[in-house]
């Protein structure tokens with residue numbers, strides 16, 4: 643198995659972080675992985691906000707606990723928020739497609755790269771699906787209309803055990819032709 647597939651197995655959504663703070667340099671590496679992600683027409687329709695101060699991280703965590711979801715989120719030591727930016731597509735492509743046509747996929751890829759780099763650095767991560775976008779915008783001085791690609795919680799896992807992956811069977815979802 644390749645080192646990369648090993649990393650894919652190691653990366654898992656972490657739902658409980660230890661008290662250990664996350665080193666600034668490791669967050670830089672994670673966001674650098676996001677920056678290096680491929681994108682449609684190389685438009686790079688993203689920017690990143692890294693939250694690392696404990697007080698702010700605690701406030702972002704509260705924004706991700708709507709409907710009493712994600713009760714563990716207060717243990718996260720940092721967050722990376724992937725923001726959607728305007729994509730400038732190549733002139734030929736932009737005759738056919740809306741500028742943001744590839745953006746959602748690009749942002750998802752950037753979020754995945756960040757989580758995989760976090761795993762490579764020994765960090766736990768979890769993408770958060772439900773959050774109060776407006777409150778996060780207010781808190782972090784992000785323009786109110788800005789769309790989010792992902793909110794990613796980070797920290798050192800309080801439990802390092804690797805779970806087995808629950809995934810659809812390979813033969814049910816793959817066709818070689």
Ligand SMILES: Cc1cc2nc3c(=O)[nH]c(=O)nc-3n(C[C@H](O)[C@H](O)[C@H](O)COP(=O)(O)O)c2cc1C
Pocket residue numbers: 653654655656657711712768769770771772807
């Ligand atoms: C877009 C997205 C939103 C998610 N939202 C949450 C969430 O709000 N809370 C949570 O605990 N996990 C969340 N997850 C994690 C998924 O539940 C997890 O990726 C999936 O169950 C597979 O498990 P694994 O990441 O451990 O391999 C989210 C994942 C993605 C990609």
